[in-house]
Amino acid sequence: MVDIHSHVLPKIDDGSSSFYESLDMLRIAGAKGTKKMICTPHFYNPRTGFFDKKRTVEVFEGLKSRSYNLGIELLLGCEVFCSDLFLREINKKNFFTLNGTDYLLVEFDFKDDIDRVLFAIDIITEAGYIPVVAHPERYSFLRRDEYYVEKFLSKGVLFQLNTSSLAGFHGERAFNFADWMLRQKFASFVASDTHDTVYRSPDLRSAYMWIYGNYSKDYAEELFFDNPEALVSGQKIITRW
Numbered sequence: 001m002v003d004i005h006s007h008v009l010p011k012i013d014d015g016s017s018s019f020y021e022s023l024d025m026l027r028i029a030g031a032k033g034t035k036k037m038i039c040t041p042h043f044y045n046p047r048t049g050f051f052d053k054k055r056t057v058e059v060f061e062g063l064k065s066r067s068y069n070l071g072i073e074l075l076l077g078c079e080v081f082c083s084d085l086f087l088r089e090i091n092k093k094n095f096f097t098l099n100g101t102d103y104l105l106v107e108f109d110f111k112d113d114i115d116r117v118l119f120a121i122d123i124i125t126e127a128g129y130i131p132v133v134a135h136p137e138r139y140s141f142l143r144r145d146e147y148y149v150e151k152f153l154s155k156g157v158l159f160q161l162n163t164s165s166l167a168g169f170h171g172e173r174a175f176n177f178a179d180w181m182l183r184q185k186f187a188s189f190v191a192s193d194t195h196d197t198v199y200r201s202p203d204l205r206s207a208y209m210w211i212y213g214n215y216s217k218d219y220a221e222e223l224f225f226d227n228p229e230a231l232v233s234g235q236k237i238i239t240r241w
């Protein structure tokens with residue numbers, strides 16, 4: 001499987017706190033069937049503060065060399081918080097797309113305004129990127145009206161659900177919305193958004209098995225294998241709606 005969303009780089013954001021913890025996270029991921037993982041530290045997020053491309057690359061290379069024998073290919077990206085500053089300076093490219101493709105992992109303030117978010121999506125697509133919206137099931141501005149989800153999709157947005165939401169970690173509303181999105185086939189990816197080894201672990205297999213059993217084998221294959229593989233190689237994602 002390919003995990004397109006992880007906070008496995010140590011001491012970069014609120015994810016892993018050391019190389020030891022990162023290696024433990026990678027061991028768990030490997031044992032649960034992950035073959036490729038994109039490291040996606042928070043960028044432009046006021047909660048995690050300072051970010052720096054050069055330092056991120058150094059830490060990424062450090063983790064790669066320390067984990068060479070674990071059987072997981074590490075790739076680089078980031079999770080961009082759509083702040084006003086980011087939208088103003090998007091053309092400076094002070095961020096990493098997912099494995100250097102046109103796909104950009106984006107997140108929003110949980111209390112953001114729907115009109116501002118739709119405007120942000122337009123800015124991102126006009127700059128030439130394909131927005132992959134992280135954990136849409138956690139946003140109240142999307143949960144408010146199904147119409148907004150379709151509006152997002154019509155703008156070329158792709159949705160990535162979190163395994164933690166499917167496990168109920170983010171509450172009933174997030175779980176129910178994720179369930180609804182899966183039934184509509186509106187999600188293109190499920191990723192771990194791992195921050196540690198326990199509470200938000202890198203285990204993809206449990207969610208894969210759950211989707212296999214509750215929805216369909218074909219959709220599980222698309223969410224965990226086919227779509228993320230296409231993403232890391234910059235190919236078009238086939239959508240089902």
Ligand SMILES: [Fe+2]
Pocket residue numbers: 005006007079134193
């Ligand atoms: Fe994240």
